[in-house]
Amino acid sequence: MPWNDNSGGGGGPWGSGGGNNNPNNPWGQRPNNNGGGGGRGPEGPDLDDVVRDLQRMFGGLFGGKGSDNDNAGGPGLFGLLLVALAALIVWLFIGQAVYFIQPGEKGVVMRFGAYDRTTDSGMNFKFPAPIETVIRNQFTEVRNVEIGRTDEESLMLTRDENIVDIDFTVQWRVDSRDPENGVRNFEFNVLDPAVAVKAVAESAMREIVGTTDLQPIITTGRTEVAASAKEIIQRTLDEYQAGVEILDVQLTYADPPAGDVVVAFRDVDSARQDRERFVLDARAYANQVVPEARGNAARMLEEAQGYRDSQIARAEGDAARFTQIYDEYVQAPEVTRRRMYLETMENVLRDSELIILDEQGGAVPYLPLDRLGNARNTQGGN
Template sequence: MPWNDNSGSGGGGPWGSGGNNNNGQNPWGQRPQGGGGGGGGEQPPDLDEVVRQMQGSLRKFFGGKGGSNGSGSGGKGGGAFGIGLIAVLLIGAWFVTTGIYQVAPEQNGVVLRFGEYNRTTTPGLRFKLPTPIETVILPEVTTTQSMTIGTGPEGQMLTRDQNIVDIDFAVQWRVDSTGDGVRNYLFNVRNPEGTVRAVAESAMREVIGTSDLQFIITEGRGEVSQRTRDLVQATLDEYEAGIQILQINLQTAQPPESVIAAFRDVDVAEQDAERARLQATAHANSVIPAARGRAAQLTQAAQAYRDSVIAQAQGDADRFVAIYDEYAQAPEVTRRRMYLETMESVLGRSDLLVLDGDAGALPFLPLDRLGENRNRGDN
């Protein structure tokens, strides 16, 4: 029969519970109740008998021989084999259920051996020694974490020029998966989010404390964010926190609400001053070139007059030198010629007619001017 029941014709089932072998008891060592059993009610099971019954059943199941009480060398060998097989199956199940683990694409596996760091594994199906020999931690290393700092009193910071500014900025970070970053993240930092928040706020206060208010709220926003990120990353690297700062965005940078109206007036005044300065610069750019042009024109005219006067004087001097040279060669002829030229220029404007010789000077009757004298007398 399929259960290898060798107990004879006692009619026992596969667990060896025949009436001849068990003294009328069921497989758990209990007699049936009711009828003519003469029993005094339900009796507690005998544990030794239960163990013997189970051993006998296992021997029958795996083809063992021997009586139901487990006596004989064949019974001992079959029982040992069955117990060993069960042990092997239990150990295999232990290894399978606790020794294989899956690392997701966004995770890294950190294996601990007896609670001490052993290795870091990459995504995929991985194996380890079964629990509790080795355990695994699966932190997410590609997920970007974000937090906002500055809401409330923590956002009011003192600038270098003794002003207060309201700052609101966002920090984006994730686990550093390079090198020992994951290990440091798990074992060097107790509260990663709180650490990032504290370090970022401290670094922002340091950067704000070394900058002026006007620079922070206008053109310096990008520089403030970059300087803060570098300072936060350097501090976390010094702590070996295993955290990578991706970006710090300065979302809000403005004076406190109580003084923002005054700052707006200051901004308006500065804009007016800038506009007046630009207008003055434009006027200067239009007037200065014209003045420079006139100055250059006057300078050129003066230089031309100077050159003409110098040239004329130089010509007169050269003519005098030439005349002197001629005079030095023939003084008498030169004196006479000069005398005649002078007399010609003087007497040329006179109405006298000068005759040479002993006749002397005779009046000259200008016949061509008689009409002119008559006209003047009529007037």
Template sequence: MPWQSNGGGGDRGPWGQGPRRGGGGGQEPPNIEDLIRKGQDKFKNTFSGNVGGGKGFSLLLLLVIGGWLLTGFYRVNTNEAGVVLRFGEWTETTSPGLHYHLPAPIETVIKPKVTEINQIDIGFKGTGSVQGINYSVDLAKERQMLTGDENIVDVEFSVLWRISDAGKYLFKVDNPAQTIRTVAQSAVRDIIARTPIQQALTAGRGSIEREARENIQAILDEYESGVEVTQIKLTKVDPPAQVIEAFREVQRAEADREKTVNQAEAYKNDIVPRARGEAAKMMQEAEAYKAQVIAKAEGEASRFLAVYEEYKQAKDVTRKRMYLETMEQILANIDKVLIEKEGGVVPYLPLNELKKKQ
């Protein structure tokens, strides 16, 4: 060791003092005051006596300034954004990576998490916990809303959001989380006030969520809040607990009414087309009978006119022919007996009897 060869001495310590052996042969502990004094002398010799007083102070000052300047390096993680403040004023926003700013207290950096999805629960105490929100409100009153048909419902929902612009989020709006909560309540109440209760309880929930997200985002953009609303989730839309049983009875009655109406509509849809078909059939038959009667009448009239024309040309012949045709029709289906004008019965061939046998 270097101190062991100092001045040719034997076993010496680092401060130039050899061990003292007593009667017991053990080593005595060094004097603390001597050690402090010698350390101070060496420090003074280094920065004043050996190098020079001005140069030593300058070197020390340069070391201090260099260390202070090195404190300006900072790193922004992938899930963060760096907001640089110069004497408390926002100057720029930096992306993830290694950056440099003027050391404190000239410039400082705030690094909020911009990719993290935050959740604010309204009307109930859920998993969402965001700093800066007053949770001492009456949740029962907070979730009660009036529908478009003047019914009361309990609405519980969550707002999922993230920071889209870190600078605006930190400095444009005072208490952004509470602002988001207030805006969300106002937007959802406005939509529920224009929605019938049946629609809010059933198929209208999806449209309520979409409209609420758009309205909330529009208001926050107008405030330049630097917040992006990613989703609105309606976790519960029910009548108040005090009247839920009565409401369910009303719903069952409504369901029965709808069932009866649907059955009546089904019967109507079955009987009306058949009645209309029967009516159309009767109309068609009547039209056919009408056409038949008219055609027959027109035929009879044409036949009469034709006969009349012939009658005018040969009245005697036509009269006789008409007489013979009429008698032929009359005598065709009756039994006939021929009697001569002068005498008895004239035998004849019974053709009608032969015809009956056939």
């Protein structure tokens, strides 16, 4: 074996022990303090001496015994303080006791995992971790949520039972109306604010569309629909204490759905237009006929009223004339009877072409009697 030393008292890879000199020892010979076994070998460090030196050095640093006869006092305490100070500096550095918040950010400081305070931008101080930790969040960043990428999100039913395809965008950020509570609510009350905003926005838009007819949504009522949706979204998120401020709601697309639904929608719209046209025609006919009928009814009532009044007046006049004739008849029956006969014959023969001549009166041969009757009728008409 190459490590064996047959000339020494004990073999081994590190040379023989005791006081024997071994030229094959790589560490050199250990000094012989007892004075036996020859002298020293070549100069070199001894492992046991190195260990004893380290023990004396650290023992003196921490106030222990550096040797059998030395006691360390003051230097050990000073070393302990130095080590403690170094450990404190390392802890402060690793624990980030000094931290910086960038402009536009807010820092949420948690002490042992519970909310403690909100810090503004700039240099701030806190207890090192794990006592206090800080969460940074963009406070002024405007974020967007787009709704309507799929049919499940975009197709909605209107109040007049039509389907509308709506795409809209919601712009939001961390609530700046109450910075401290807004950041706190944003961090701790909602697990995923973006998902919450999207869910609430879709629900609010369906509520608005469900109470609005199709025509305003796809034409002139988009602004009103967006404003109403924004109000409902903000009110709902405030009730959740989500720490979210809604900045704007924009309708990017609002039309009837494409494909077969469009054909059905057009049929429904055409039927609705026909219905409205029929209703308008009926109203126009009613507006024409009803006043005419009312006018005829009023005219007939007035004619009936006039006929009734005339008949009553005539009857009353006849009754009064009869009474007067009767009074005259009582006083002069023959004269009255003769007069009544003549007046009656005059009324009967007024329009007749018959000419009666007295037998004793004679007739003039050249008198045109037929023309006399016509002349009499003409004079009577005038």
